[in-house]
Amino acid sequence: MTAESPVPVFKLYGEAESWSRPDLLHCETIESRSRLHAWSIATHRHADLAQLLYVRSGRARARMEDWQGELRGPFLLVLPPLCIHSFAFEPDIDGEVITLALPLLKLLRQRCGSGGQGLFQRPERLLPQGVEAGWLRQLVGRLVQEYEGRATGREIALQGLLDNLAVWLLRQRLREGSAAVSSRGESLLERFLALVEVHFREHWPVARYASELGITAVYLNALCQRLVGSNTLTIVHQRLLLEARRLLLYSASSVAEIADVLGFVDAAYFARFFRRGTGCSPSEYRRSAL
Known part of the structure; x- marks a missing residue:
């Protein structure tokens, strides 16, 4: 299947209607949605959303554009808008899906300065190790906790956590030094x-x-x-x-x-x-x- 072939376009998986949430960010556990689909997410893509799929532990078979393979946590997948992807998860999978609407992507790119335009431009597979893996685990945990709560200053806290995550992604990208390819x-x-x-x-x-x-x-x-x-x-x-x-x-x-x-x-x-x-x-x- 090529990038130009008809592929279902969803907001969140299985939801083809418009993005109805006032938040530009959505977080949910991998289990909560994949369980509804027998742990298998069929091939699809998102037009105006990017996603981060973070797995603390467990195994998954993933496809992102032309790459496919098996991954074991911890890992982080970056899925930019229009990226064709699918997943098959083991039932013991532990992780989150973080979805960002296009206006939020634009803001993060701006806040990252001159290098920010490269964020969420291509699919990425990131395999953090050691101290970096612990740091990412803690950051994602704090992001999800803040998202699910309604404490004072929630939006400011979320923005700060997302800024940290965006900078980390930018540094990973610069370290690899590769570029995006689109049709x-x-x-x-x-x-x-x-x-x-x-x-x-x-x-x-x-x-x-x-x-x-x-x-x-x-x-x-x-x-x-x-x-x-x-x-x-x-x-x-x-x-x-x-x-x-x-x-x-x-x-x-x-x-x-x-x-x-x-x-x-x-x-x-x-x-x-x-x-x-x-x-x-x-x-x-x-x-x-x-």
Whole structure:
């Protein structure tokens, strides 16, 4: 199977719907999801998410793009957006899956400086040993504990822990000194998603995105359908909805102020857009989360 072949695209494994969580981070044990699928995760990929699969102990058979083999913990797998992957776990597997949405990836890359653009650009297999293995085990444990709790300063603590993890990944990558290789279609999609991150509040038409990429709107739409399973406009709208949910939950701004920040001409138009995408009004969504 090549990178251009049809492969199921999920948010989390088995979930093809939009990323509904206001957090840009998701953590869960490997057991919690793989148990539901007889310890086997079929071939799939994620369009706008990256994942870290951390195993403390236990064995797994893994496939990442063209590589496949058996691994024994401790190990960490880096799965960038669009990476084709599958797993078969032993039932005694002990570890976590850490999922990062695209806006969080962008932030981590920025915070890592000039070398940060290389983060999550290619699949990686990391086998920490000795002191480094203990450090990584402790860091992931603290990250999961902070994620599952609701203590004061949770977001600040999570960001600090993720920063530490990102710097460690960057140093591992620089140590190896290898580069990412993407197909032309995947490279175009990555560039499109990067443009969406910068311009989603400006409500660019699809033709504008296509023009910036040097392709036609028809080709861009076909590319998104093939690699992501959604059309171009839906991808942009899902990014707007994600930002709207976060602002409703994590800011004191009024609905009208949020509408303005997100580039809507008025609050009524924003409310209709939000209801179409979520099934409830902005005010109802905010109340339901309190």
